[in-house]
Amino acid sequence: MGKMKNLKIDNLTVKAKDDGKIILKDFNLEIKSGEIHAIMGPNGTGKSTLTKVIMGDTNYEIVKGKTIYDGKNINKMKVSERAQLGIFLGMQMPMAIEGVSNADFLRSSLRAKEKDNFKLLPFVKEVDRYIKKLKMDPDMLNRSVNDGFSGGERKKNEILQMYVLKPDLILLDEIDSGLDVDSLKLVGESVMDYYEDKKPAILLVTHYQRLLDYIKPDYIHIMNEGKIVKSGDGSLASYIEKHGYENE
Amino acid sequence: MNRLIIDDEKVYLEGDKSVSLKEETKFLDVKSLSLKVIKDTDLIIECDCKDAKISITVNVFKDVHLNIFEIKKGGRYKIRYIYYLDNDSKVNYEKINDVHEAVEESIFNLNGERSEVIYNFKTISKSKEKYNFLVYHNASKSVSDIKNNGVNIDEGNLEFNVSSFVPNKIVKCKVNQSSRIINETSNECVIKPNLFIDEEDVIASHSALIGTFSSDEIFYLMSRGIEKKEAKRMLSKGFLLKGITKYKDEFNEIIDSYWG
Numbered sequence: 001m002g003k004m005k006n007l008k009i010d011n012l013t014v015k016a017k018d019d020g021k022i023i024l025k026d027f028n029l030e031i032k033s034g035e036i037h038a039i040m041g042p043n044g045t046g047k048s049t050l051t052k053v054i055m056g057d058t059n060y061e062i063v064k065g066k067t068i069y070d071g072k073n074i075n076k077m078k079v080s081e082r083a084q085l086g087i088f089l090g091m092q093m094p095m096a097i098e099g100v101s102n103a104d105f106l107r108s109s110l111r112a113k114e115k116d117n118f119k120l121l122p123f124v125k126e127v128d129r130y131i132k133k134l135k136m137d138p139d140m141l142n143r144s145v146n147d148g149f150s151g152g153e154r155k156k157n158e159i160l161q162m163y164v165l166k167p168d169l170i171l172l173d174e175i176d177s178g179l180d181v182d183s184l185k186l187v188g189e190s191v192m193d194y195y196e197d198k199k200p201a202i203l204l205v206t207h208y209q210r211l212l213d214y215i216k217p218d219y220i221h222i223m224n225e226g227k228i229v230k231s232g233d234g235s236l237a238s239y240i241e242k243h244g245y246e247n248e
Numbered sequence: 249m250n251r252l253i254i255d256d257e258k259v260y261l262e263g264d265k266s267v268s269l270k271e272e273t274k275f276l277d278v279k280s281l282s283l284k285v286i287k288d289t290d291l292i293i294e295c296d297c298k299d300a301k302i303s304i305t306v307n308v309f310k311d312v313h314l315n316i317f318e319i320k321k322g323g324r325y326k327i328r329y330i331y332y333l334d335n336d337s338k339v340n341y342e343k344i345n346d347v348h349e350a351v352e353e354s355i356f357n358l359n360g361e362r363s364e365v366i367y368n369f370k371t372i373s374k375s376k377e378k379y380n381f382l383v384y385h386n387a388s389k390s391v392s393d394i395k396n397n398g399v400n401i402d403e404g405n406l407e408f409n410v411s412s413f414v415p416n417k418i419v420k421c422k423v424n425q426s427s428r429i430i431n432e433t434s435n436e437c438v439i440k441p442n443l444f445i446d447e448e449d450v451i452a453s454h455s456a457l458i459g460t461f462s463s464d465e466i467f468y469l470m471s472r473g474i475e476k477k478e479a480k481r482m483l484s485k486g487f488l489l490k491g492i493t494k495y496k497d498e499f500n501e502i503i504d505s506y507w508g
Binding site: 055056057058059078079080082083084088089091094095097098099100104105108109110112113144161165 | 462463464465467468469470471472473474475476478479482483485486487488489490
């Protein structure tokens, strides 16, 4: 288990730069290493924005509040600096990047994090092992990043990157979308294998109980209109699945 | 394989005799070169001039398949290329420019039935670069696919003007033109895609895009720890090296010299 690195979001208000709309309002959340938190809620309540803001997406402007990670306010940190600190965002719709091979992308990412400690041979061996574990086609390493990948392949590719980069804080934005039953099981179990090994902090955004069959959260939060309106344990997801958000 | 070398001092062709060269007298400082291609072959064109005005005419004979790999470096170029393609001839063209300034005109005369030109051009524009293309489908079932990709940096002003012509009664042609400029400056870049088609029995398409690197792509790369400058280098490489086979390593080094 790595060093304890906690995330604390303190009274954070965020607006979109393009239209000035407030998306997160006085948002508060604390996640400790080894904890799994799930965020659920109706569409358009700011769940995905929350993960992007933690990652440092410059399409959003912080109006007030702090994002503290590992004891530092990261509000003004660049996206790459946050990633190098150990924050990882598994995206809902990972970008296809034409002409940049997966192998180059993975190598550049790990080299950026490990700098002079990067060693090629262990990297190659490790990637090979993870590709087998995730039941991916080895040829995808030579293909452009996510270019022509199915929804399932893209999500597995996100998990491959997570394994390679070994983050301490994992943000998973609807990692279950576009996955068939078998892929969902594989992705869910792979996240839990990593969790059991490294005990990172995990924040996952999902609409469905089905992902929580594999990734067992300690806390579930319901978000509405840019803030958490209810928190509970795993049973809250079952309640929402049965009754919906409107009865909350 | 044949190699055409052009520099300030000389023009030199070496190879297997499938290509012949005739060099005309200079007129108003214009080097006039005429090439005839009689058998299937690869033609490498390497230009490294300080200041060049060149006219190149290439005749591709019936049934001949020609692969051209061109790399141009150095100073200021004014070049006109004129291609004549006979029946069932094919030209597959990979071209890279890393020059100070260029004004070029490429004229493709698809004179033979089923003649075909596939053109894949890449440039890194640092100052004024203007490329005009005129593609004449003069015979039925002829095919043209003109792809231009450029990254505009520093004091660059990049312009692609592509015009394809299909007259009436020239049937079953396939015409495509696709141009994209990544503009990393506030300078003006221009793409003018023109399709002049008087025949209905034609498949034609075009695309033109000028913009910067996508902020989503940069965010994605940075979210894995890659610095912005490195992200742009990777995206530039991906964009410029796509489809390049012959001078991949050399072009890779050229790209690194700008984004490294």
